[in-house]
Amino acid sequence: MSSVRRLPPLRSMAVICALGSSVLLMTGCTNADTARSSVAEAAQTTPATNTASPTDTGTATATSTGSASPSASASMTDDQAERKALVPQAKVTWDKAADTAVKEVPDSKLVDLELKRTSAEATASTGSPSPSTPNPAPSQGAPEWEAKVATSNGTVHRIDIDAVSGKVFRTQAEDQDTDDKQQLADLLKKATQTPEKAVKAATDKVKGTVTHVELDENDDQKAIWSVDVVSTDSWDKTTLEVDAASGDILNQHVDRD
Secondary structure (H helix, E strand, O other): OOOOOOOOOHHHHHHHHHHHHHHHHHHHHHHHHHHHHHHHHHHHHOOOOOOOOHHHHHHHHHHHHHHHOOOOHHHOOHHHHHHHHHHHHOOOOHHHHHHHHHHHOOOOEEEEEEEEEOOOOOOOOOEOOOOOOOOOOOOOOOEEEEEEEEOOOOOEEEEEEEOOOOOEEEEEEOOOOHHHHHHHHHHHHHOOOOHHHHHHHHHHHOOOEEEEEEEEEOOOOOEEEEEEEEOOOOOOEEEEEEEOOOOOEEEEEEEOO
C-alpha cells in the first residue's frame, strides 16, 4: 500500500487557530499599554507651556505696577490741596497787602490779615466809604487778603484787598461793643513788636509763604503775633506764636491736615 500523509483532525486545527489568535491579541494589548505608558511619562516630564499672550502679560504687569504707585496728588489732604491751589494764585504778598490796608484808615495798625477765597458776602457791596476809589470786586472764589486794622481806641475796620491786583474793593467798620474795643486797645499797647518783625522771626525759623498774621493773646494772657507759614514743598502749614513784646518764638505747630 502506498503511504498516505494524514491531515490533522479538524478539532485540532481549531484549537491551534484559537491559540494563535490569543497570542496575537495579547501581543497587541501589551504593545498598546506600552505606548500609553510612554505617552504618560512624556507628559509628566515635559514642562507646562505658558499660553498667556505677550499682550496679557503686559497688561497684568502694568495694572500691578499702577496700583502699587498712587499719585502724589491722591496722597494730599483736602487742606493741603486747597493751599496748593490758592497760594500760587496770590500775586500780592502779605506785606504789600498790610501796607495797603493801614492806608485805608488813618492812624490805624494791622491786627489781622488772612489769605482766603473771596466770599459771596464780600462781593455783595463796597461797604462804607474809604479813601481809595471803589474797585470792582474779584469773582467769588478768587484769592483775596481779608485785613482788619484798628485805631488806638480799639475801633476795627475790615479791608478786602484783591490778592491779584492789590486793589481795595471793600471797606467796612466792624460791629463792636465797648468791651471789645477796650480789650483790643489794651492789646495794641502791649504789642511793641510790629507785625513785620514778628513775620521775620517766624520765617527765619520756618521757610515758606506767609498766609495769616494776627494779633492775639495766648493762654498765659501774653500778647502774641500768630503767624501762618505754608511750605510750597509739602503744602503743610506751620503756625508760630511770636511774643508781641520781645519778639521771641514761644510755640509752633505744624498742620499736616
